[in-house]
Amino acid sequence: MAHDRVTLADVARRAGLSKTAASMVLNGREGTRLSAEAHQRVFQAAEDLGYRPNIAARSLRTRKTATIAFVSDIVATTRFAGGLIRGALDAARERDHVLLIAETQGDPAFERHAIDAMLDRQVDGVIYAAMATRRLTVPPALLAGSVVLLNATTDASPDDLPCVVPDDQLAGRAAVTALLENGHRDRIAVIGRNRLKEDDPQVSLAATARLEGIRGALAEAGAAVHREVSCPDWLPEHGYTAMRTLLRKPDRPTAVVCMNDRLAFGAYQAVAEAGLSVPRDVSVVSFDDDPIAAWLHPGLSTLALPHEAMGRRAVDLVLDGGGAGPTLVPMDLRRRKSIAPPP
Amino acid sequence: MAHDRVTLADVARRAGLSKTAASMVLNGREGTRLSAEAHQRVFQAAEDLGYRPNIAARSLRTRKTATIAFVSDIVATTRFAGGLIRGALDAARERDHVLLIAETQGDPAFERHAIDAMLDRQVDGVIYAAMATRRLTVPPALLAGSVVLLNATTDASPDDLPCVVPDDQLAGRAAVTALLENGHRDRIAVIGRNRLKEDDPQVSLAATARLEGIRGALAEAGAAVHREVSCPDWLPEHGYTAMRTLLRKPDRPTAVVCMNDRLAFGAYQAVAEAGLSVPRDVSVVSFDDDPIAAWLHPGLSTLALPHEAMGRRAVDLVLDGGGAGPTLVPMDLRRRKSIAPPP
DNA sequence: CAAGTTCGCTAAACTGATTTAGCACGAGCA
């Protein structure tokens, strides 16, 4: 690629000046005493020749590559969290940077490999992202440079690394608030309190935080969660069975909060099957804003994971070396049609 | 990042040899006459010091960066086509390369910017990907190097560029074959023949190819498509209304082929609403293998877009300078529960 | 035994940029 690119020397020659002069002019260095005419000639020459600097060469000297590594366990290809990349990509572009991505697939060997490959390429910083919000241990090689955790936290590092996570607790509050505003209070159930089959207690911090928010908001309203159902996992089938059991009780809930949209998807099926309808008989709120949320009938109101905003934030933190510790990004309520006053 | 990395000079010094010797040994150059002992010493020194070459420096001389650009209009972040990246990422890793990604969002200015940024970084090749299979024009700047189109074709270039696309026509045949095997033949309908609101005739080559395959396979079986329904777009709501009209006819279809899974999702809703069931009353086959295909009840049989395989293939073509013209990647039938013999 | 080969290795050039140190010239001043 790019065999006979124009070099700085070419520009200098055409401008009748030295490489030094050309370099200084093109970098807009202050304090140089080159004449206005010299500036003009260099710009003209660069323009004429279509000069573009060779970043590899530059970075050799400056140790800046205008490149950020985006290393994730699996997020890169995970439909639905691609928003993280998109946000990062946008922010990077705005700041004239570029993203080098790699996936570890959770494999430590791949991880070593990926991180080495990135460091070999002299990246300016590393964004280390996880698919599900969780704790992870940061490879020591990274600690030398600028690192930001994305959608993950860590407790392994002595001085906290900067990290970017969704504000799940606030989201939990918001879900409840939306229900309270519609008159629900005493018969609000939660589906998916935790994932029973989850063996790693560090995973699913999200669930804990959301639940805290939910309970907190209800407590402030002088109420408590009516029923909480645990699920083996957060898949549609589990939402389905959970909702079925809830609907069979004599005092069935007037509203349910599902811990994610796939649970809600299953819950919808159970409601339909019971001859009831959302939101007339049961209101539903949920989390994530998976694309199916919009496709369901009626549209599912859900607290959107702010993937793009998180990706942007991570880039900012990597480049500006932002504050250590967690950055919470708020989750917005996508208001659709699944919430109405209780029957 | 990486302030005090070990350099080749360090390794050479520790091995008591010249940089030249160290370089040659580490690169495994043939025909050099360095002694076995010298080899040993260099390897040992590199190992001891944890030497890693600076790729920027190397590429300055060799013009190889072991980096591939992945430029897409929007695919990178599109949930569901992230498989393209994942495949590319895997293939790249296997060949010790790394991916630099950028998105143009269809904006020509962004596109220029992205491509310049990539070329400035001396990438070894460019994968130019599109979200939906379609024709596109390749920016001239790219033609100088190694380019592969992914999920897109072009007719603008004089000598055809290599490109990688799914084999939609074969997939159309496979969809019909699966139905024929189950005894359907004369009452097979197609939902989503084309997208009415599609203004760009070049888009949606996929639809055309799939339809050709469908018609071809039916023709060979001595039949024809029973009914074809067009849709404004390929969204659930359109699948829903299409299926509704089909079911209202006296000779309603025994099977329908939906042009994608979202249409099928809507079609399922219409079937349920009519008090019928899939696959007892109507069989459904579809295309794409969107994640919802697995979540539906019963599971939707669908021809999976081979995103990962395509991504891999693109990397291979970029690196090996593979044959010009299109590479068709087969789509596999994901057999689930939506096909059964006609009632 | 001189000339030519082969062996084992290295000095130095080169890649394309940035950056440091400093040169030549003219003006101002005593």
Next chain:
DNA sequence: TGCTCGTGCTAAATCAGTTTAGCGAACTTG
């Protein structure tokens, strides 16, 4: 006239590798 100072610019070093050209010693060969 001699000295300093400011102006406008450049030579050369540097970054970390790869590659070319070639050197000195040992070994063949006629």
